Amino acid sequence: MREPSMPWVNVSTLLFALLALLLLQQDEAFVWGGLRPSITAPTAASISLAEARRLTTQVRATPEQVRLPDLSQTAFPEKLDDEPYDLIVLGSGPAGETAGCKAAQLGQKVAIVEIKKAFGGPTGLTSKAVREAAKRILKTVDQVGGDRMKQIKRLWGKRFPALKSEAEVYQAAETRERLMKNDCDLYIGSALLVNDTWDPDNKDIVTVRVCRPTGCVELQSRYVVIATGSRPSRPKELRPGVPIPYTSRLVIDATQMANLKELPESLAVIGGGVISVEYATVFAALGLPTFLLCRKEAFLPFLPKELQGAIKADMARNGIQIIHNPVSRFEVGDDRMVRFEFENLTSTGGEGLEEEKDILVEEDDGGRKQIEVGLVLYSGGRDANSEKIGCENVGVEVGKYGRIIVDKDFRTANPRVFAIGDVIGPPGLASFAQQSARVVTDLLFREEKEREEERKREKERGEGDGLGVLMGQGEVTLEDWAGGDDFFAEMGGNDEEEEEKEREKSLALLKRMEAPLTLWTVPEIASSGVSTEEVLARGEKYASEGGVGGGIVYGYAYFKDLARGRLSGDLNGFLKIIAKAEGGEREGGKVRHTIIGVHVVGDGANELIQLGSMLVHSHSTLEEVSNMPFAAVTLTCLYQIASDDALCQSPFSTMRKPAADPGVVKG
DSSP, X not given: OOOOOOHHHHHHHHHHHHHHHHHHHHXXXXXXXXXXXXXXXXXXXXXXXXXXXXXXXXXXXXXXXXXXXXXXXXXXXXXXXXXXXEEEEEOOSXXXXXXXXXXXXXXXXXXXXXXXXXXXXXXXXXXXXXXXXHHHHHHHHHHHOSSHHHHHHHHHHHHHHHHHHHHHHHHHHHHHHHHHHTTOEEEESEEEEEOOSSOTTOTTOEEEXXXXXXXXXXXXXXXXXXXXXXXXXXXXXXXXXXXXXXXXTTEEETXXXXXXXXXXXXXXXXXXXXXXXXXXXXXXXXTOOXXXXXXXXXXXXXXXXXXXXXXXXXXXXXXXXXXXXXXXXXEEOTTSXXXXXXXXXXXXXXXXXXXXXOOOOEEOTXXXXXXXXXXXXXXXXXXXXXXXXXXXXGTOOBOGGGOBOOOTTSBOSSTTEEEOGGGGOTTOOHHHHHHHHHHXXXXXXXXXXXXXXXXXXXXXXXXXXXXXXXXXXXXXXXHHHHHHOOTTOOSSOOXXXXXXXXXXXXXXXXXXXXXXXXXXXXXXXXXXXXXXXHHHHTTOOBTTTSOTTOOEEEEEEEGGGSHHHHXXXXXTOEEXXXXXXXXXXXXXXXXXXEEEEEXXXXXXHHHHHHHHHHHHHTTOBHHHHHTSOOOTTSTTHHHHHHHHHHHHHOTTSSOOOOOOOTTOOOO
């Protein structure tokens, strides 16, 4: 079959590869904690005119069609006064960008320092690009036909580099646009926390030195937030006596995965974290024989057992073989194949295997069982980017793997320096990092802003001296922030018991950072609130086992039970909703079922979960969802079906579950 002609693929690859190269040339001089002379640093603007003219001639496009964003910075921002910043943020990823924009929206003077080498975007941006490339490739292959694996490999080489470059370039442009929109000063260069040379006696100021090849500038700020992210860990040994043979294009880390231009014949992923499982499921969806090697307790440990079981079942259906057995040998052969040997591994299953079934094993000359693959991705952890930024100069303590040590308020040992995001360690999720940033900025500036406005009102009324009380160290805590946030509070009920109840709910949510958990695996997994196992561990009981006004109920809705779900092809997806029966005798016999958790597995789960998060945070009830109008033939109807299912199981509801079909087993 003749392969379809797709000249746009080559054009987009060329354009985005060019811009990525230009950015790299400008960024090579900037590394955290050090500089090296830049041989050539032409601006993107100067190159875009000359190069775009040449490129447009080659691809027969008009200049108006070449709209590459200008991300250059020829000089530091001009500071109009000598006043210190209110906040300086190191890093512009999800945590840094959110902290800077949120503080600026609260009326603070903000500066962002970024080395630009990884400008904006989450740590897992590459894995998201890989997933999107896989989806587009599979869709194209389904339309084109022919040799499926041959088409997938051919399209990967053409599409993935362009998509990756597009994601990186436009993420950088979007981040800069948001920072500029919120009047944040952006300094592109390396950052170093230094002993205060501006006013040594002023303990309320932190100094940050920002350098680029043309010079340095020292900035002062009342507070500093470190959000420098993390990088893949590269340990020398997988376990004692088993070295890791890092080899270009054969044994690589997650960062090097971004340069994967050709698909291997088979793949092994080492690690059980988010990035590991995302890569394993995506490449298996492309049809590659895939192994996941990890300790049993290290497989997505933060997920509820039910969601762990669901993703493992889907991985097994997609041909992924999970091996928990310890590795006894790990080497690269002369034939450029990577081989593993395991303890207690047999050809018919063994310790640590998910299912008792044949696995792809061979025997070496000594009769030992082994597997061999064409590529190994080591993703066994991440190291924080905390070295060489001067943490020791300002009393910031650094722990294992370079992770900055913080308290419950994300405050370091220096009361003026905070740290958020991957630089403090797990869970390493963008949603967690963003919510951490909101917590910190609210702690530092929201009450201060409110007090300032109150002082202005008092002064206008002629009351008081207008001085008020400035926020001091330790005056506002994380608990204060949680208790004072009434956005999701119930209407009415101002008695002390209700206020304490709302406070406890806010604290429980805050411990989970109020951020939905989203995994971009195949299928997607998303969660908000608590799981049934968490609730039962706290001593709660199911409603069927408890008295009036208490107990837990839950309900399911399956994708296959909706026309929209069946059309998506995801017949194994489901939504689970968990609620607590409350009220009873204390409220005149009326019981309502407050939603406390939502979990979704399936295509589109990461979009669906936002509604679930709103239901959990607003303390909505099953009764409200059951009676809420939903758009027909949409996946959001799963919420209504699951709510009805839960109410039918509650002894406090007038709804009753129909007689069970003896041929159906409850999932």
